[in-house]
Structure formats: structure tokens, C-alpha cells
Amino acid sequence: MGYMGMGMQKWIYTMRPRKPFSMERKGSFTVIPKYKRTFKIQYSNIKTDFFIKTVVIALFSIITVQLLYQWRVYEQNHFKSLKVINESKTNWEFNFLMKSGRERLNQQNVIGAYSEFKLAIAIYPDNIEAKELLIQSAIMTCYNHGKYCEELESIKTD
Numbered sequence: 001m002g003y004m005g006m007g008m009q010k011w012i013y014t015m016r017p018r019k020p021f022s023m024e025r026k027g028s029f030t031v032i033p034k035y036k037r038t039f040k041i042q043y044s045n046i047k048t049d050f051f052i053k054t055v056v057i058a059l060f061s062i063i064t065v066q067l068l069y070q071w072r073v074y075e076q077n078h079f080k081s082l083k084v085i086n087e088s089k090t091n092w093e094f095n096f097l098m099k100s101g102r103e104r105l106n107q108q109n110v111i112g113a114y115s116e117f118k119l120a121i122a123i124y125p126d127n128i129e130a131k132e133l134l135i136q137s138a139i140m141t142c143y144n145h146g147k148y149c150e151e152l153e154s155i156k157t158d
Contacts, residue, residue: 094123094130101133110140114148131155 101116117134124130135155142149 090123094120094127097123098130098133101137105133105137110137110144111147113137114141 097116097120101113101120104110104113104116114134114137117130117137120130121127121134135152138148138152138155141147142152
């Protein structure tokens with residue numbers, strides 16, 4: 001019995017029609033036996049189950065602790081880098097304002113220089129050079145334009 005195309009066996013496609021009142025012909029496939037297994041209760045091995053659960057919980061907790069530690073280290077490094085970046089930006093801004101204020105003083109734009117030095121002091125209030133240049137520009141503005149005279153008195157008293 002060989003196979004002839006499309007996986008069909010020869011005896012299947014050579015079958016003739018059944019005569020009336022005769023025996024039934026063979027089926028085209030063999031019947032699969034029915035599943036007749038009965039359920040059997042087995043004891044569970046509590047010791048191995050407990051051991052497996054303990055190992056899984058221990059591994060999970062170790063991994064969690066390690067991840068939390070790494071996250072804390074990452075956050076510390078990240079905040080340090082942000083602090084350094086913020087300080088460098090602040091230094092750059094302060095230096096820009098001081099340079100711009102000096103250039104405005106050299107160009108006799110005293111009101112503009114006063115505003116630049118005031119912004120620079122807002123960034124670093126304890127800078128002596130910025131305070132001196134602010135006082136100098138405030139004096140020149142007060143005498144030449146009559147502006148900021150009240151602020152000049154408050155700056156001198158500080």
C-alpha cells in the first residue's frame with residue numbers, strides 16, 4: 001500500500017460504492033483509543049516546595065536590594081553632575097554680565113552697565129568687584145542722569 005499524492009492511501013481512493021444491505025466499509029482512519037486514565041492523588045513533597053519557594057524569594061530580594069543600591073548610586077552621581085552643570089552655567093552667566101557691564105562702561109552707556117552689574121550681584125551677592133562696579137556705575141548715573149540716587153544711598157550703606 002503506497003501513498004499516491006496528497007497523502008492519501010491507495011485503498012481509500014480505490015473504494016467502490018457500497019451495495020445496499022451490505023456491511024459497512026472500513027473507515028478512512030483508525031480510531032484513536034479513548035483516554036481512560038483515572039485520577040490518582042499523589043502526595044506533594046512539602047520540603048522541596050518550601051525549599052524552592054525560599055530560594056526564589058531569596059533571589060528576588062537579593063536582586064531587588066542590588067537594584068535599589070545601584071539606583072541610589074546613579075541618583076547621587078546624577079545630582080552631582082547636575083550641580084556641576086548648574087554651577088558652570090552660573091559662572092558663565094556671571095562672567096558674561098561682568099564683561100558686558102565693563103564694555104558698556106567703556107562705551108559710556110552707564111544705565112546699561114548699572115543694570116548688568118545689578119544682575120551680576122543678584123547671581124553672586126558677595127563679589128567685591130561687582131559691588132564696586134555697581135557703585136561706580138550708580139554714582140555716574142546719579143550725577144549724569146539723576147537716576148538711581150536713592151538706590152545709591154542704600155548700596156553704600158550695605
